[in-house]
Amino acid sequence: MTWEPITLEVLYDKILAAEEEMIGEILRFWELIRVFPEKWQQVPYGQEGGGFWVVAICGKQVIWYNDIEEGFNISDYDQYGQIRDYWCNQDDLKYPVQQLLSLIKMGGEGFRRAGPPEEIQ
Numbered sequence: 001m002t003w004e005p006i007t008l009e010v011l012y013d014k015i016l017a018a019e020e021e022m023i024g025e026i027l028r029f030w031e032l033i034r035v036f037p038e039k040w041q042q043v044p045y046g047q048e049g050g051g052f053w054v055v056a057i058c059g060k061q062v063i064w065y066n067d068i069e070e071g072f073n074i075s076d077y078d079q080y081g082q083i084r085d086y087w088c089n090q091d092d093l094k095y096p097v098q099q100l101l102s103l104i105k106m107g108g109e110g111f112r113r114a115g116p117p118e119e120i121q
Contacts, residue, residue: 005049006067011037014065015055018093026094029101033058040064042075042083052083056097058104063096072096 015037022030039051040062046052049067056063064083066073071090075083089096 003048003068006053006065008037008053011053011055011065011067015093018097021092021094022097026098026101030056030097033063033097033100037065040077040081040083042086045086046083054083055093056100058100061100063093063100074100 015034019027019030033056035055035057037053037055040046040054041051045068052064052066054062054064055072060078061074061076062083063072063074065071066086066088069088069090071088072093072095073087073089073091074096075085075087077084
């Protein structure tokens with residue numbers, strides 16, 4: 001089976017399903033930070049699929065969908081359109097939205113991330 005990037009239609013179905021589960025403060029926060037999905041670059045992991053879909057922007061952080069690992073992640077960015085760090089969390093959308101809200105409310109680095117593949121020596 002060959003990997004293919006997720007389509008906008010399939011991604012949007014995941015977003016709509018997640019929105020149905022969000023309530024109260026989380027939903028209101030999501031409505032503030034969400035953007036219409038757009039492909040952003042990430043080197044080197046995002047090159048094969050033409051980039052990764054960014055679905056929310058908050059300050060200098062984005063929530064994006066890693067279609068290689070099939071999950072949503074939070075990453076920093078320095079330049080609009082370029083995701084700085086690759087993470088391979090396999091989270092549903094509601095989790096990074098909650099994590100980002102908690103980070104804003106509490107400050108600091110309040111969540112764990114799964115990093116890119118490591119080379120075996």
